[in-house]
Amino acid sequence: MLKIIFYLKADKVKANGDVPIYAKVSIDNQSITLSTGKGIPAERWQLTNRLRNPLKQEKEKVLKKSLDLFEMNINKKYNELLEINQAVDIAVLKDQITGVEKQQKMILDIFDRHNNDFERMVNHKERAAASLQKYRRSAELMKNFIKKQYRKDNFPVDDINGAFIYNLESFLKYESEFNGVVGIKNNSVVKYFKNYKTMCNYAIKFNLIEKNPFNKYSGKIKVIEATFLTKEELTIIESKEFNNARLDKVKNIFLFSCYTGYAPIDASNLTSANLIQDNNGMYWIKTDRAKTGIKANVPVLPPTQKILDKYKDLQVGLIPKLSNQKMNAYLKEIADLCGINKKLTWYVARHTFATTVTLGNGMKIENVSAMMGHTNIKQTQHYAKVLDSSVMDDMMKLMEKFK
Structure with missing residues (x-):
């Protein structure tokens, strides 16, 4: 359950006598503090009962509206996250409020965030542990590819183009190594790309990115007859x-x-x-x-x-x-x-x-x-x-x- 409490940061009094107003945002047993960017003298905060009493000063009326809008924005972000996942993580909510997520456009950061959220769902028996293992393996392969192909530890999502997709597919098919085996068969490669698409669609839901770079991939599953007993x-x-x-x-x-x-x-x-x-x-x-x-x-x-x-x-x-x-x-x-x-x-x-x-x-x-x-x-x-x-x-x- 979401709870928002406004309070004064008493140890940060400004030269004009205003004390910064902060918000403590709590979800169940998790909490964060956020600066509202606003301030008020401590005595006025107390006399107006934290701006809850009828206000006479125009300055305080404007301040009250600003705090109401601040609180409304937090509730809006919380409800948006709630529609995507029943359990809202406080850190994710903070990113949404502060706009940090718009700066997180590195592909491995997105994969890590998706997998951490997916792990929480596995722990609540909402998803299969085997699926989490596949997502983690997909992220590990991407990390190895970026290190080998570009000599970097991460890669900007906006820079993923057709050449990146082609080189990644080639790497997976002919160069990747796992348990002493070099190369991955076509159908498994297609499934890895499906995982990449899923993780990026997750990022789109959270406004981390605007479009899915892996929609460019056009690989197809080759139908193989299933082995069964007569x-x-x-x-x-x-x-x-x-x-x-x-x-x-x-x-x-x-x-x-x-x-x-x-x-x-x-x-x-x-x-x-x-x-x-x-x-x-x-x-x-x-x-x-x-x-x-x-x-x-x-x-x-x-x-x-x-x-x-x-x-x-x-x-x-x-x-x-x-x-x-x-x-x-x-x-x-x-x-x-x-x-x-x-x-x-x-x-x-x-x-x-x-x-x-x-x-x-x-x-x-x-x-x-x-x-x-x-x-x-x-x-x-x-x-x-x-x-x-x-x-x-x-x-x-x-x-x-x-x-």
Whole structure:
């Protein structure tokens, strides 16, 4: 809640006897002090009850109007920030009031400010930690590029032009290094530029910049067919018995994702509170996707129920937790033992749910899109395109009509 209190700075009396008037601005437990640029003799401040009493002197009437306008401007800036974010940071409000933000036009400063604000939302469970990691990685790549290309620690936003965009794309694709790997593939580069656009759009909202320099970028995602398991491959993994407890656990976690479509962070956060029984006695897993915040309700299929029963009351969540890195290493071992010539990952399981488990069994694409937590149906249509079986089913129906 915003609170504004005007007071005199008693230790700064001017030669004419006026004492500077300051404002203490508070939001919850945060506060700042701001100079109003105005002053008044201390005795008049007290006699008029801080200018609250009816005023007779024209000078004091004008002063009162100035302070009212000062307070009104603070309230206006606060409400503008409140529309953008439920939690208003006092430092951001101060920048808005004093106009400092108009001077902050260095690209890395903008990225830092965006990421600090995003981190606060992550801490309040409003955004996914994985998204914050991607934004930070994007900023780090930009920092490395500026240092290498321009030998500077930062770069003015207004100076970002077509040449800067071209050189940045080239740097990301062919020169950037991460974990010993040189260069980034096209689709990842496009996603990094999308992050740059998002962070600059954030800056536009706060009047830090007037236009987004990354709108000049025109790179496109190259559609790559999603890797998924066929019905036969899924059956092979399900029927494979492992004497090794570690591999058996990984197998069941993987199959859980195949039959629910939950991504790693969503699956690991599921608890008994997410398990709901409807009026027909059918169980559902209900939750919001961490990445998009969209509701994604998935029915508990028999293979899913079997896994839930196996691990019931053995841990806090519905299923055991394992890091992505360990999961992917163990899945490679499972693929080898099952004779499957595909690189198994969490996302292969998610793709399998979209294709083999749902669309491949005739489920409507709109319902699959809802269960996947997609923001629009175009994301789901990508899976439908790779299913030759669904095309064949439609063609068979068409053949019957012609007969």
